[in-house]
Amino acid sequence: DTAVSQTPKYLVTQMGNDKSIKCEQNLGHDTMYWYKQDSKKFLKIMFSYNNKELIINETVPNRFSPKSPDKAHLNLHINSLELGDSAVYFCASSPRGYGYTFGSGTRLTVV
Amino acid sequence: GEDVEQSLFLSVREGDSSVINCTYTDSSSTYLYWYKQEPGAGLQLLTYIFSNMDMKQDQRLTVLLNKKDKHLSLRIADTQTGDSAIYFCAEKGMNRDDKIIFGKGTRLHILP
Numbered sequence: 519d520t521a522v523s524q525t526p527k528y529l530v531t532q533m534g535n536d537k538s539i540k541c542e543q544n545l546g547h548d549t550m551y552w553y554k555q556d557s558k559k560f561l562k563i564m565f566s567y568n569n570k571e572l573i574i575n576e577t578v579p580n581r582f583s584p585k586s587p588d589k590a591h592l593n594l595h596i597n598s599l600e601l602g603d604s605a606v607y608f609c610a611s612s613p614r615g616y617g618y619t620f621g622s623g624t625r626l627t628v629v
Numbered sequence: 630g631e632d633v634e635q636s637l638f639l640s641v642r643e644g645d646s647s648v649i650n651c652t653y654t655d656s657s658s659t660y661l662y663w664y665k666q667e668p669g670a671g672l673q674l675l676t677y678i679f680s681n682m683d684m685k686q687d688q689r690l691t692v693l694l695n696k697k698d699k700h701l702s703l704r705i706a707d708t709q710t711g712d713s714a715i716y717f718c719a720e721k722g723m724n725r726d727d728k729i730i731f732g733k734g735t736r737l738h739i740l741p
Contacts, residue, residue: 623670
């Protein structure tokens with residue numbers, strides 16, 4: 519039983535395309551997050567949702583749009599993909615105030 | 630703003646102890662964490678410590694917190710080849726919306 523699952527695991531796409539990454543957690547956590555990990559392994563928060571409500575929206579291009587249909591899902595849609603968007607994107611969830619459980623990541627490569 | 634700093638690389642001989650250090654700037658930190666990331670995998674929570682504690686031990690892992698100096702360390706006793714990974718220090722402050730700030734990660738390399 520995977521606690522936080524992301525799909526797809528790998529995504530290769532051309533510049534200018536629109537793509538989505540899906541995330542689901544079965545832990546009953548209230549809060550979900552998207553993090554971006556660059557090629558140097560640096561992690562930066564992008565968004566967080568608490569019970570479908572946007573809580574954190576860091577400085578991220580508005581080509582990135584999170585969507586939370588319910589508290590178990592937080593999807594990330596990216597429009598007009600650029601080369602610099604290539605990275606590993608991690609979804610995570612937490613009960614409010616505690617440490618995160620991470621998904622295994624989606625490696626996005628824009629060519 | 631909030632910041633978490635750690636050295637990027639550490640090499641240790643198999644069987645020795647590894648000590649990974651971290652400093653942070655947020656004096657309102659409530660929780661401090663150590664995460665482990667193996668190649669091609671997500672981040673795994675190794676251990677955490679509340680800010681009102683100064684030490685926590687869990688089998689081979691010892692976490693030390695010096696709140697006055699805002700310094701956190703992770704000691705891995707009897708380091709094994711399976712400990713080879715990137716270790717991220719992270720902290721959560723009281724005044725933020727559950728946002729956890731991560732350091733840049735320390736890559737632990739095990740020498741034979």
